[in-house]
Amino acid sequence: MRDEKLFSVEEAVRKMTSLPARRLGLQDRGVIRPGMKADLVVFDPGEIQDTATFEKPLEYPAGIRDVLVNGKLVLAEGKRTAARPGRPLLHAP
Numbered sequence: 001m002r003d004e005k006l007f008s009v010e011e012a013v014r015k016m017t018s019l020p021a022r023r024l025g026l027q028d029r030g031v032i033r034p035g036m037k038a039d040l041v042v043f044d045p046g047e048i049q050d051t052a053t054f055e056k057p058l059e060y061p062a063g064i065r066d067v068l069v070n071g072k073l074v075l076a077e078g079k080r081t082a083a084r085p086g087r088p089l090l091h092a093p
Contacts, residue, residue, distance in 0.1 A: 002045065009045045026089065038071035 001012045021030025028037050047063030067075035070085040 002048070024089075038068055040066075040068040042066040 001007060001009075007015075018030035028035070029039060030036075032040070042065045044063045044065065049062045051059040051062055053059065064075065065078055066073060069083075072083040072085040073081050074083050074085070075081065
């Protein structure tokens with residue numbers, strides 16, 4: 001998205017958040033507003049990059065500083081915390 005300038009950062013975020021949440025019927029995810037699950041990612045748009053390869057598919061992306069799942073920090077300043085507040089979303093609740 002960034003390198004090929006296909007669309008804005010805002011549109012990329014929408015395509016990764018509210019659009020799939022809506023398509024999957026997840027009413028409490030995908031946007032930031034009261035009553036929603038606090039699943040947030042803090043990233044640097046100039047640095048974010050997928051580092052996974054076929055040989056190393058589990059590599060974390062670069063440029064992500066913090067991740068909150070259900071309002072709890074699971075990645076703080078690029079380092080994993082002990083918190084594991086998430087759960088698999090197998091279908092819409």
